[in-house]
Amino acid sequence: MIILNGGSSSGKSGIVRCLQAVxxxxxxxFGCDSFVxxxxxxxxxxxxGITIAPDGTVEVxxxxxxxxxxxxxxxxxxxxxxxxxxxxxxxxxxxxxxxRWQKALGDVPTLWVAVHCAPDTAAAREIARGDRTxxxxxxxxxxxxxxxxxDVKVDTTHTESLECARTIAAHxx
Numbered sequence: 001m002i003i004l005n006g007g008s009s010s011g012k013s014g015i016v017r018c019l020q021a022v023x024x025x026x027x028x029x030f031g032c033d034s035f036v037x038x039x040x041x042x043x044x045x046x047x048x049g050i051t052i053a054p055d056g057t058v059e060v061x062x063x064x065x066x067x068x069x070x071x072x073x074x075x076x077x078x079x080x081x082x083x084x085x086x087x088x089x090x091x092x093x094x095x096x097x098x099x100r101w102q103k104a105l106g107d108v109p110t111l112w113v114a115v116h117c118a119p120d121t122a123a124a125r126e127i128a129r130g131d132r133t134x135x136x137x138x139x140x141x142x143x144x145x146x147x148x149x150x151d152v153k154v155d156t157t158h159t160e161s162l163e164c165a166r167t168i169a170a171h172x173x
Contacts, residue, residue, distance in 0.1 A: 001079050001108055002027070002168065003087040003101060005148060006115030007140030008056075008132055009125040011156035011164070012088040015115060018165030019086055023172060028078070031088035035071050039064070056135030058092055069100070076104045090140060095147030113168055114145055114153040121157045 002019065004012045016029045036050060043049025048061040060068075079085050091097035098112070117125075122137035152171050154164040 001076075001085045001087065001105065001110045002113060002172065003089060003110060004113045004115050004168075005089050005091045005098070005144055005150075006117065006156075007090060007122055007137055007142075007144050009122045009129060009137040010115045010117035010141065011125075011161055012115050014161035015154070015156070015164045015168070016086050016088050018162045019168060022162070022165050022169050023084075025084055027084040027086050029086045029088065030075055032090050033088070035068065039067065043067075052133050052136065054133065054135075056133045056137070056139050058136065058140075060092065069104075072101060072104045076106075076108060079105075079108050091144045091148060092140070094144060097144075098148045109173070111152065111168070111171055112148075112150045114148070114150040115164070116145070116153060116155040116157070117141060118157040 004015060006012050013031065013033075016031070020027050020029060039049055043063055045051055046061070048063040050061070050064050051059045053059070075085060075087065089097070093100075101110075119138040119141040122141045123134075126132045126134060126137040152168055154167055156164060
């Protein structure tokens with residue numbers, strides 16, 4: 001598995017698409033955005049599910065955490081069955097989020113990738129996208145990396161997704 005961690009609008013999704021193009025074998029891609037989109041409507045903007053405050057702060061509740069654990073276990077099961085998987089995630093809990101993945105992964109070989117982006121650059125991308133709450137990108141740009149250990153680090157502030165993907169691909173064994 002390859003797990004990319006970075007804040008909102010840091011460029012993870014673009015890197016994932018480029019990784020799928022440059023890696024020699026087929027890789028499935030799953031992201032936290034698709035997980036959130038799969039939640040039932042009653043967990044969107046709800047205390048038990050996920051809430052995004054007007055300042056971009058994200059809070060998750062008990063039902064969200066339960067479903068996220070099940071989603072994680074399901075993805076790890078696919079990896080154990082032989083699928084090559086790339087994850088696009090936002091470690092809202094920093095090191096705790098990585099530990100959740102590590103517990104589920106066990107001995108599954110995993111490449112941990114930091115996707116850094118300067119807060120002001122991520123904020124500008126967030127505005128250009130128009131589909132995110134303003135403030136989320138800047139708030140997450142640094143905090144998602146706190147206490148997290150990586151094998152590879154890329155920075156999309158001035159580096160294109162394809163070049164970042166090539167850097168990551170060079171570490172895939």
